[in-house]
Amino acid sequence: MSEHLSALIVVLPLLAAPVCLLLRHTAMVRAWTSIVAWACMIMAWTLLERVQTGGAISYSMGGWDPPLGIEYRLDALNAYLLVIVTTIAAVVFPSGTILTGTALPEGKRHLYFAALLLCLAGLLGISSTGDLFNVFVFVEITSLSSYTLISLGKDRRALTAAFSYLVMGTIGGTFLLLGIGFLYQVTGTLNMQDLALRLPELLESRTVLAGFAFLMVGGSIKLAVFPLHQWLPNAYTQAPPAVSAFIAATATKVSYYLLARVIFTIFGAAFVFDALHLHWLMLPMALAAMFAGSFAAVFQTDLKRLLAYSSIAQIGYMVLGLSMASEAGLTGGIVHLFNHALMKGGLFLAVASVVMRTGSSSVNAISGLGRKMPITMAAMVIGGLSLIGVPGTAGFVSKWYLVVGALEHGWYSVAVLILLSSLIAVVYVWRLVEIAFFGEATHDVCEVPWNSWLPTWILIGGTLVFGLWTDVTVGGASSAARALLGGTP
Amino acid sequence: MSSKPPMRMREKVLLRVASRVFIPLILLFALYVQFHGDFGPGGGFQAGVIFAAGFVLFGLIFGLETLQQVVPWSIVERSVALGLLIFGGVGVACLLRGGRFLDYGVLDHHSSMHGQHLGILIIELGVGLTVAATMLAIFYAMAGRERT
Amino acid sequence: MWIEIVLFALLVITAVTIAGLNDLFAAAMLSGIFSLLCASLFTLMDAVDVAFTEAAVGAGISTVLMLGALSLTGNRENQQPLRLGPFVVVLLTGAVLIYGTLDMPAYGDPAAPIHQHVAPEYIAGATAEFGLPNIVTVVLGSYRGFDTLGETAVIFTAGVGVMALLLGRRKRRDGDEVETSGEGHGDAKS
Amino acid sequence: MEALGVWNYWVVVLLMMIGLYTVIARDHLVKKLIGLGVFQVSVIMFYVSMGKVTGGTAPIIPDEVPAEGILYSNPLPHVLMLTAIVVGVATLAVGLALVVRIREAYGTAEEDELQRMNGAQS
Numbered sequence: 001m002s003e004h005l006s007a008l009i010v011v012l013p014l015l016a017a018p019v020c021l022l023l024r025h026t027a028m029v030r031a032w033t034s035i036v037a038w039a040c041m042i043m044a045w046t047l048l049e050r051v052q053t054g055g056a057i058s059y060s061m062g063g064w065d066p067p068l069g070i071e072y073r074l075d076a077l078n079a080y081l082l083v084i085v086t087t088i089a090a091v092v093f094p095s096g097t098i099l100t101g102t103a104l105p106e107g108k109r110h111l112y113f114a115a116l117l118l119c120l121a122g123l124l125g126i127s128s129t130g131d132l133f134n135v136f137v138f139v140e141i142t143s144l145s146s147y148t149l150i151s152l153g154k155d156r157r158a159l160t161a162a163f164s165y166l167v168m169g170t171i172g173g174t175f176l177l178l179g180i181g182f183l184y185q186v187t188g189t190l191n192m193q194d195l196a197l198r199l200p201e202l203l204e205s206r207t208v209l210a211g212f213a214f215l216m217v218g219g220s221i222k223l224a225v226f227p228l229h230q231w232l233p234n235a236y237t238q239a240p241p242a243v244s245a246f247i248a249a250t251a252t253k254v255s256y257y258l259l260a261r262v263i264f265t266i267f268g269a270a271f272v273f274d275a276l277h278l279h280w281l282m283l284p285m286a287l288a289a290m291f292a293g294s295f296a297a298v299f300q301t302d303l304k305r306l307l308a309y310s311s312i313a314q315i316g317y318m319v320l321g322l323s324m325a326s327e328a329g330l331t332g333g334i335v336h337l338f339n340h341a342l343m344k345g346g347l348f349l350a351v352a353s354v355v356m357r358t359g360s361s362s363v364n365a366i367s368g369l370g371r372k373m374p375i376t377m378a379a380m381v382i383g384g385l386s387l388i389g390v391p392g393t394a395g396f397v398s399k400w401y402l403v404v405g406a407l408e409h410g411w412y413s414v415a416v417l418i419l420l421s422s423l424i425a426v427v428y429v430w431r432l433v434e435i436a437f438f439g440e441a442t443h444d445v446c447e448v449p450w451n452s453w454l455p456t457w458i459l460i461g462g463t464l465v466f467g468l469w470t471d472v473t474v475g476g477a478s479s480a481a482r483a484l485l486g487g488t489p
Numbered sequence: 490m491s492s493k494p495p496m497r498m499r500e501k502v503l504l505r506v507a508s509r510v511f512i513p514l515i516l517l518f519a520l521y522v523q524f525h526g527d528f529g530p531g532g533g534f535q536a537g538v539i540f541a542a543g544f545v546l547f548g549l550i551f552g553l554e555t556l557q558q559v560v561p562w563s564i565v566e567r568s569v570a571l572g573l574l575i576f577g578g579v580g581v582a583c584l585l586r587g588g589r590f591l592d593y594g595v596l597d598h599h600s601s602m603h604g605q606h607l608g609i610l611i612i613e614l615g616v617g618l619t620v621a622a623t624m625l626a627i628f629y630a631m632a633g634r635e636r637t
Numbered sequence: 638m639w640i641e642i643v644l645f646a647l648l649v650i651t652a653v654t655i656a657g658l659n660d661l662f663a664a665a666m667l668s669g670i671f672s673l674l675c676a677s678l679f680t681l682m683d684a685v686d687v688a689f690t691e692a693a694v695g696a697g698i699s700t701v702l703m704l705g706a707l708s709l710t711g712n713r714e715n716q717q718p719l720r721l722g723p724f725v726v727v728l729l730t731g732a733v734l735i736y737g738t739l740d741m742p743a744y745g746d747p748a749a750p751i752h753q754h755v756a757p758e759y760i761a762g763a764t765a766e767f768g769l770p771n772i773v774t775v776v777l778g779s780y781r782g783f784d785t786l787g788e789t790a791v792i793f794t795a796g797v798g799v800m801a802l803l804l805g806r807r808k809r810r811d812g813d814e815v816e817t818s819g820e821g822h823g824d825a826k827s
Numbered sequence: 828m829e830a831l832g833v834w835n836y837w838v839v840v841l842l843m844m845i846g847l848y849t850v851i852a853r854d855h856l857v858k859k860l861i862g863l864g865v866f867q868v869s870v871i872m873f874y875v876s877m878g879k880v881t882g883g884t885a886p887i888i889p890d891e892v893p894a895e896g897i898l899y900s901n902p903l904p905h906v907l908m909l910t911a912i913v914v915g916v917a918t919l920a921v922g923l924a925l926v927v928r929i930r931e932a933y934g935t936a937e938e939d940e941l942q943r944m945n946g947a948q949s
Contacts, residue, residue: 634709
């Protein structure tokens with residue numbers, strides 16, 4: 001069975017979702033969802049180990065060899081991504097706060113878990129497929145389940161947030177479809193490897209250029225790259241907090257992967273950066289995102305919205321790494337995928353605990369909670385420190401590589417700007433610390449039960465562990481970066 | 490959708506009689522599309538849509554309550570799940586018989602062509618079931634709401 | 638050739654009318670007609686399966702869903718002027734699209750790359766390995782069966798979404814029609 | 828003259844632009860979804876146009892013996908577009924469900940009014 005792992009890791013959650021509708025009973029469905037997430041995580045770690053020792057794995061669905069059939073292809077980059085996505089799922093799904101802030105009555109909760117599993121399956125599908133049209137199909141599975149999950153937030157604004165996301169997401173998805181169509185029309189293939197073989201002689205074609213543009217814009221909408229980010233703050237703010245934790249930690253990572261795959265594997269860095277000079281477009285956008293996101297975060301009165309704006313800034317860091325197109329820069333961007341998933345997932349879970357106890361996610365809700373809920377608040381502080389990039393936390397590691405990458409390019413001003421934008425993060429994180437530890441206690445609450453704070457601490461603890469012990473994260477990221485830069489692995 | 494003004498009795502009788510003829514025809518056509526998809530245009534998806542249309546028509550004429558007696562909600566919800574499971578189950582069966590996921594050829598060890606036919610037939614059934622049930626579920630969900 | 642030009646002209650007229658209409662019932666019906674016109678064009682372009690599906694889905698199910706939703710939400714739309722910002726975005730998108738078409742193979746050209754690579758093998762394989770006449774079914778079911786599994790999952794996801802959003806406000810014996818999604822929910826009457 | 832060979836793509840582009848404009852510029856949420864539908868169907872039209880081969884027939888192999896030498900239109904775009912149609916109707920269903928709920932919760936389905944109400948709330 002083990003050679004089928006790369007198919008099973010997607011198929012298992014995909015088929016586990018309908019099982020939720022048959023089980024129906026909330027407690028059973030909840031346990032089932034967690035078991036599936038854990039199984040996926042074990043598969044992902046196995047696959048990563050196998051890819052790192054034995055090279056890329058190709059699996060042809062239906063036994064039809066590519067380009068005839070759909071190929072699932074895992075290399076150092078996807079396997080790394082699978083580990084991120086499944087690990088976050090395995091931590092978030094069993095959390096005691098998973099249902100906090102949802103508007104679902106008892107008889108419908110199994111639908112919520114089905115949507116979570118579908119979202120997971122979609123993300124895993126995008127991450128591991130080697131077929132461009134198959135990407136579109138799984139993008140739509142992810143998107144439709146995310147719209148549903150977001151709309152289940154408690155406030156009625158969750159509905160409008162989900163609708164705006166639906167409109168933006170569908171436009172993005174249709175742009176992807178257009179881009180795929182343009183490339184298909186001049187090459188006759190949908191397989192990524194095959195496209196990479198056939199495109200080099202067609203790079204002068206205006207059809208290929210337009211196709212590239214649509215893929216990039218479609219992917220950027222999904223990733224919420226500044227200035228296409230408007231849907232993100234509302235969606236993350238209104239979604240149930242555990243959903244925000246899951247989506248913020250995984251969905252943007254997968255979209256980022258998609259862009260990297262298009263740029264490096266399908267088109268090749270030489271075309272994108274040497275011929276098109278795309279970095280002169282990406283670099284300002286990344287810098288603008290870093291500053292605009294951080295600035296906006298400073299003025300937010302809602303914890304989830306604050307974290308959402310900080311996400312936009314963090315996406316900026318990742319895109320910055322992409323635009324460097326060097327090993328250090330890409331390593332920084334890719335390792336930041338992992339680190340940001342840990343810290344944002346942990347922070348949103350901490351907010352979920354706050355919502356569980358106080359019923360509110362406003363910044364004022366945590367006033368004085370440093371004494372009432374010390375475990376949760378300590379996690380929030382460490383997560384915040386990691387967002388800033390304090391040495392010893394995971395956030396420092398990614399920023400270190402980004403600064404090194406910038407210096408290698410001779411972009412000294414960019415390196416300075418990275419440090420400056422981190423200073424803004426200090427402002428909004430310090431504000432939280434001040435309110436939590438020096439504010440008046442307005443809510444008379446106690447700490448959340450262990451099954452709620454433990455998931456938070458697993459992720460936040462991860463940011464500490466991977467802040468010091470970087471073998472796995474940086475090692476995996478740099479081999480992924482080399483695989484990308486080396487063209488087809 | 491359900492809270493339409495009641496029709497006059499005679500119109501309703503006419504509709505009911507006409508629907509007695511048409512609804513079985515629609516369902517029959519759906520079955521034809523389902524199983525003839527290998528030869529002409531059509532397949533599970535189109536058949537599912539038509540199948541659901543037949544039931545929706547029934548529900549519009551005889552009322553949501555009557556339709557729910559014919560096709561109870563629990564069956565609809567389970568069918569939505571079951572269709573996808575049938576499709577995936579075929580894939581898993583291929584794995585168990587030593588092939589790749591969805592490699593129907595291994596379903597029949599004597600003739601891979603026959604195995605392919607069998608596989609396509611079953612997965613189309615799965616598609617049809619999920620599509621028909623989902624469309625019906627959406628109708629139930631919408632028709633059960635009242636205008637605010 | 639001429640029939641295609643006429644159909645395309647009708648499509649453009651329909652689309653412009655849809656964009657301009659304030660009566661949403663009419664717009665929904667017109668979008669059904671738009672789908673039907675597209676289905677006719679698909680038939681002319683030899684895509685019988687797509688035409689069948691588009692007719693059943695676009696002109697059938699989608700229109701019914703829209704009318705159903707409109708009966709719950711009302712069909713009046715406020716008048717609004719032409720907006721400059723969206724207009725610029727759309728023009729820009731259109732410009733890139735037109736730019737992309739300039740190097741495309743001509744419509745119907747049998748030498749186009751997509752007819753040379755992969756597709757011939759499907760056509761050959763349908764007879765040799767399947768013995769089935771409908772090539773589309775063969776590709777859909779077997780060669781690209783995993784896409785179809787994904788497609789079924791998309792439908793399933795939509796079902797889950799609609800059930801989660803709309804189900805359960807029916808009047809049941811226990812009267813569990815609360816299902817709030819916020820404080821203001823449900824009591825805002827039109 | 829070669830550009831004339833792609834004239835139908837230009838019409839399709841025009842349709843896409845009208846659809847996209849309806850999505851972005853109109854305020855009523857159902858109208859947005861209708862526009863989204865026009866946009867998606869136009870993309871489907873674009874794909875199906877690619878698959879057409881002049882002098883070809885529908886990709887269904889006839890029963891009669893001389894099945895060789897027949898020119899078929901490309902079946903792959905058709906297969907892809909069947910999936911795209913499904914995606915379109917799935918999105919529409921979820922979108923409409925959201926509109927119904929929004930209307931129940933706010934009493935309106937016009938975007939500008941919704942924004943005003945959301946702004947007043949926060």
